Amino acid sequence: MSRQGRPQDTRKVSGELFSLTYGALVAQLVRDYEKDEEVNQQLDKMGYNIGVRLIEDFFARSQQGRCHDFAQAADVLTKVGFKMFLGVVPTVANWSAKGDEFSLILDQNPLVDFVELPETHQGLLYSNIICGVIRGALEMVQLEVKVWFVQDQLRGSDSTEIRVKFLKKLEDAVPAGED
Template sequence: MEKQYKTIGEDAWKNNVEKVNAELFIFTYGSLVVQLVKDYEDYAAVNKQLDKMGYNIGVRLVDDIMARTSLERCSGFTATAEVISKVGFKLFLNVAPSVASWSADGKEFSLIVDDNPLNDFCELPPKAVQDGLWYSNVLCGVIRGALEMMQMQTEVEFVRDVLRGDDTSEIRVRLLRMLDEEVPASDD
C-alpha cells in the first residue's frame, strides 16, 4: 500500500500541480514568520498563530488532494499516516517524510522530515530557540486541519527540529478521537 501512495503522490506532483518558485515560497513564509514575531513579541503566541493559519489551510487542502488524486477515504489511521506522508507532503512541498515510531495502541506516529523546505535559508536566533519558537509550526496546523476534515481529532506538534539543533525534524501526530459526521442544518 505504501508504494501505491508513493506513486500517487509522485504522479500528482508531476502532472496535477502548478509549481511555484521554491525560493519565493520560502522567503515569503520567512517574511510571514518575522512579521508575526514583530507583531506578537512572544514565541508561544507566534506558534499558536502559525498553527491556526495552518489549520485553516489544512481544512481546505483535503478537498484539493481528493480532487487531484482520486483517493478514497482512508481505511484507518495507518493508511492516513501514509497518505499524509506520501501524498500530502509530496503534492504540496515535494518531500515525503517517513512514518515512524508508532505507539503500541496504533494511535500515535511520527513524521520524520529529513528535508523540510521551509527551513531552507533560515537560521533561528538563540533567543528564539531558547524561548520555544517552532518555525515550521504551520505544518502541524495543516495536518490537524486536514485530519479534522477526515473526522479525526488529533494533537499535532513538533518534537524535534533541525533549526533548533536536532539531527532531524519530527512531527508527532496523536489521534484523540474519531469525530461523528454531522449532517448540515437544513435551510428550512
C-alpha cells in the same frame, strides 16, 4: 543556474519564492507578538485554516478513497499529501504500541531554506504551520488529532520530527472553521 529550455510548469512555484514568502510571514509574526509561544500558536491557527481548505484540493487531484485505519491514513498523509503539497515525503516512524500515535521524520523541509534561528528565539517553532495544516486537513476527514513538534533541526536537534496522535473519530461532519 540555467533554467533555459526547461518547460514552464505553471502548476509549480519556485521553492525560493515559497520559503522567502513564508520567512517574511514568520518575521512579521515575530515582530507582532511578544512571545515565541504566541507566534507558534498563530502559525498553528493559520495552518489549520489552510488545512481545512486544502483537503478539497487534495481530493480533487488525488482520487484518494477512504482510509480504513490510522496506519493507512499516515501512509496517505505522507506519500500523497506531503508529496503533493510540499514535494517531500516524510518517513513514518515510532508507532506507539496502541497504534494511535506516530512520528513524521522530515529529512527535507522546504520551509526552512535560508533559515537560522537567532539565540533570542529558541522557543520558536518555525515550521509550526505544518502541524496546523495536518490537524485541519484530518479534521475534515473526521479524524481529530493532536499534532506537535517533538524536535526541530533548526533548534539543534538531529532531525525534524512531528508527532501525530489520534484522539477520536468525529461522527458528524464538522462545519469549516470561519476563523
